[in-house]
Amino acid sequence: MATRPRAKPVRILVVGTGSMAAAHVRAYQAMPGVTVVAGVDTRPDVLKAFQTDHAIPHGFATVQDAIAWGGFDAVSNVTPDSVHKTTTLPLLAAGKHVLCEKPLATSHADAAEMADAAARAGVVNMVNLTYRNVPALQAAQALVAAGTIGPVRHFEASYLQSWLTQPAWGDWKTEPRWLWRLSTAHGSNGVLGDVGVHILDYATFVIGAMPARFTSRLATFDKAPGGRIDEYTLDANDSFVMETELTNGALGTISATRFASGHLNDLRLRVYGDTGGLEVLFEGGKSLLRGCIGPDMPTATWRKLPTPPVPTTYRRFVDAIRGTATPDPTFARGAALQAVLDAATLGAGADLPA
Ligand SMILES: NC(=O)c1ccc[n+]([C@@H]2O[C@H](COP(=O)([O-])OP(=O)(O)OC[C@H]3O[C@@H](n4cnc5c(N)ncnc54)[C@H](O)[C@@H]3O)[C@@H](O)[C@H]2O)c1
Structure with a gap:
């Protein structure tokens, strides 16, 4: 043997x-x-x-x-x-x-x-980018790439956290591991840099296209007297919203917040194409993919779709070192995402005339 x-x-x-x-x-x-x-x-x-x-x-x-x-x-x-x-x-x-x-x-x-x-x-x-480990994400990407829902026209993506409104992950007012995330002087780009990168990857990986143009807004809310705690100035953004047209013409919104009371750490993506829609959910730590495809569209019937297990980024890293897997997402992908995050920071805050 x-x-x-x-x-x-x-x-x-x-x-x-x-x-x-x-x-x-x-x-x-x-x-x-x-x-x-x-x-x-x-x-x-x-x-x-x-x-x-x-x-x-x-x-x-x-x-x-x-x-x-x-x-x-x-x-x-x-x-x-x-x-x-x-x-x-x-x-x-x-x-x-x-x-x-x-x-x-x-x-x-x-x-x-x-x-x-x-x-x-x-x-x-x-x-x-740990959410590449979510089975629903990988299954959805395969369905979109295979043309199952036709050309993607519209999408909504959101990353919902609430560690600034409840203590499930510890006390952000006293713990340095949370306080550095609220302070630009400590290298934080706020919720946009922290988890905006996840939801940007989540949406664009599934749809297979990157933002071509967009507008964005960021908000930093009052959280402490004088906007400071100890050596931390609480100036990093807490919420962001981007509306964007992707390179394939799809229009959609991408948002993230630390003020989503009622959500500890939930990611939602809804993708709509000519021949079907998908919901790619990671909520309460669970992966779920739902679809309304082809003949189910006139009755708006949504069904749970299969989501085979996927190897983690850690596993794929080791497999790539051993020569048995292709590394993904690479630093080049990380840099491409960072270009969008930089532009989203600059594109924030424009006021329309009253
Ligand atoms: N992929 C995910 O889902 C996910 C989740 C949480 C955090 N993160 C990322 O992980 C990273 C760390 O986050 P964390 O929550 O563990 O932060 P943390 O502050 O708890 O830990 C960071 C550690 O790095 C040490 N450190 C700082 N400068 C160093 C240096 N020059 N050399 C060696 N050590 C140094 C600090 O002393 C600290 O112990 C961040 O980039 C964060 O965005 C990713």
């Missing part, structure tokens, strides 16, 4: 060992042949707790120290948005594969520099 060849071992370094790092580690530690060998964090107490919690043998204060040590093949970069570029570039130069958290950077110029550096290095590079 033939024995299956053992998968190539992959040694992972996690850079930035805060809240989201645990999800990366848990995913890798469940994969045969993959070992998380080390962490890097500028906060020694956070690094130590991370190493203890996940039984990780090595820890470093800087990326440069980890590169000098060298005992790893690939990296999950889970640092705050503002340091993705400065931490990733030396790792690419050292020939390491990188899965970087979203958004790839805080400006298109930085994201493009990272994409160019990754292409030059010839390493596997991916952005952790």
Whole structure:
């Protein structure tokens, strides 16, 4: 009987060992042949707790120290948005594969520099757009690409969070991991940069086209006396709305907010074509795809559609390193999304005459 060849071992370094790092580690530690060998964090107490919690043998204060040590093949970069570029570039130069958290950077110029550096290095590079892991998203993309709902004419996409109106994820008024997300000086582009990137990817991946032109508005609401808490000026946007025409002519809206009371973390996409409509939902942590297609259209009958399981971005990253999968979404995709986010920031706030 033939024995299956053992998968190539992959040694992972996690850079930035805060809240989201645990999800990366848990995913890798469940994969045969993959070992998380080390962490890097500028906060020694956070690094130590991370190493203890996940039984990780090595820890470093800087990326440069980890590169000098060298005992790893690939990296999950889970640092705050503002340091993705400065931490990733030396790792690419050292020939390491990188899965970087979203958004790839805080400006298109930085994201493009990272994409160019990754292409030059010839390493596997991916952005952790986690909602690519939602089965309904992948099934919907396949249906649209196959022409099942015909040319897409109209869509609505929204990302609904409420961590500024209720405490389910902790107290944003006292916890730095929430406060940095509210402050541009701490590298945040607000809800637009934080989860706007997810819903922009969600909609444009399914429809298969990017915004060609749009208008957008951002809002920052009063949340604390004087708009400050400690060293954090609460000036980053809390809500955004974009109306856009895509390169395929489809017209639609994309929005995100941290004030969607009643929703912890829900993504909704409704896509309408000439021969059918789809609802691509990720609500309450559950993936659901509904369609009203062809003969069901005159009676407006919506049916639940099959959504086969999909590999996670972590799995696809490891498979790409092993040469058994194509990396996607890449840094180049991250840079293309960042170009839209930059333009959405600039396009915000125009007032019409009264
Ligand atoms: N894909 C998703 O669904 C998802 C979900 C949550 C967060 N994120 C992203 O993950 C990233 C981290 O978010 P988080 O919530 O874990 O933040 P966090 O603040 O909890 O953790 C970030 C960690 O990085 C460390 N750090 C800062 N600068 C560093 C540097 N130069 N070198 C090494 N370590 C450094 C900090 O000390 C901190 O421990 C962000 O980019 C965020 O947008 C993605």
